[in-house]
Amino acid sequence: MARKKIALIGAGMIGGTLAHLAAKKEMGDIVLFDIAEGMPQGKALDLAQCGPIEGFDASIKGTNDYADIAGADVVIVTAGVPRKPGMSRDDLVGINLKVMKAVGEGIRIHCPDAFVICITNPLDAMVWALREFSGLPHNKVVGMAGVLDSARFATFLAWEFGVSVKDVNAFVLGGHGDTMVPVTNYTTVSGIPVDDLVKMGKSSKEKIDEIVKRTRAGGGEIVGLLKTGSAYYAPATSAIAMAEAYLGDQKRILPCAVYVEGKYGLDGLYVGVPTVIGANGAEEVIEIDLEGEAKQNFQVSVDAVKELLVACKQIDESL
Numbered sequence: 001m002a003r004k005k006i007a008l009i010g011a012g013m014i015g016g017t018l019a020h021l022a023a024k025k026e027m028g029d030i031v032l033f034d035i036a037e038g039m040p041q042g043k044a045l046d047l048a049q050c051g052p053i054e055g056f057d058a059s060i061k062g063t064n065d066y067a068d069i070a071g072a073d074v075v076i077v078t079a080g081v082p083r084k085p086g087m088s089r090d091d092l093v094g095i096n097l098k099v100m101k102a103v104g105e106g107i108r109i110h111c112p113d114a115f116v117i118c119i120t121n122p123l124d125a126m127v128w129a130l131r132e133f134s135g136l137p138h139n140k141v142v143g144m145a146g147v148l149d150s151a152r153f154a155t156f157l158a159w160e161f162g163v164s165v166k167d168v169n170a171f172v173l174g175g176h177g178d179t180m181v182p183v184t185n186y187t188t189v190s191g192i193p194v195d196d197l198v199k200m201g202k203s204s205k206e207k208i209d210e211i212v213k214r215t216r217a218g219g220g221e222i223v224g225l226l227k228t229g230s231a232y233y234a235p236a237t238s239a240i241a242m243a244e245a246y247l248g249d250q251k252r253i254l255p256c257a258v259y260v261e262g263k264y265g266l267d268g269l270y271v272g273v274p275t276v277i278g279a280n281g282a283e284e285v286i287e288i289d290l291e292g293e294a295k296q297n298f299q300v301s302v303d304a305v306k307e308l309l310v311a312c313k314q315i316d317e318s319l
């Protein structure tokens, strides 16, 4: 069987980490694309030289030419400009929309059968734009945010309860941004809902509220500390999990930014919901019952995504 081909568009901090992880896991041959000349080639050479030490077989090619992504099975897009301290994800919209146009066209021409995972911020708007510009079916273009946001939530909860992160199954819905919705009654530690653990006295409502707040601001906390960019290890790890679910037809239920039509009262919007990922890409959106605060928060999140899309569509007309 021929090796799979993974194209990484954007060879920056996340792109380089993605290449390293994909090579270590021998997911396939890797093409690292960037507009910066020399940089993807340099990173590819450096990474290839990990091969003899790690013992992986993967070709890693750095390029500035879209023709090299031809026939890719998976494309992971991080191209664009990351947040600087004090900048919101939405400030990035104008710059990154233009980038999505170029990337979308590259995918449409060279690998229209690929499964595309968008990471570039502002995520829910950029995944919409990438789908528009690439012309791929909606089930083949998804956004990575929920896996990362859930991992952040799970990390903080594991610290709070003093348990292994392996036993925490965290659930986050909505847009990627300050309006994301960590849902505590669907978040469990070995099957026990967090709300029940609070009732048992293992934590307090105040502490869980603090953790929800910290999760929502999880990206900004790291931007503030790094000062020169945004998080990259956990974002890359999250996208790799999504790519593996697709390549291995794993039917994992992962929170992804997917096109939701007819569920959650939506009539066609990219937003973060639990999604079955398998060989057909985003195969099914799982609709859960939202009540009370979670329902209201989800609506706020949906409205924020819609607002961002209006801005995007206005800019798009002038591109």
Ligand code: TXD
Binding pocket: 009, 010, 011, 012, 013, 014, 015, 033, 034, 035, 036, 078, 079, 080, 081, 082, 083, 099, 102, 103, 118, 119, 120, 121, 122, 123, 144, 145, 148, 176, 219, 229, 230, 231, 232, 235
């Ligand atoms: O949860 C999530 N979705 C995210 C998103 C979590 C963390 C970071 N998130 C966003 O990912 C972040 O706000 C950025 O929009 C992307 C990429 O973050 P990264 O940290 O990898 O940014 P870098 O290091 O600046 O890399 C971006 C690369 C850089 O090398 C540029 O030269 C390149 O993108 N770039 C392009 N490549 C190809 N084509 C075009 N047009 C282009 N423009 C810039």
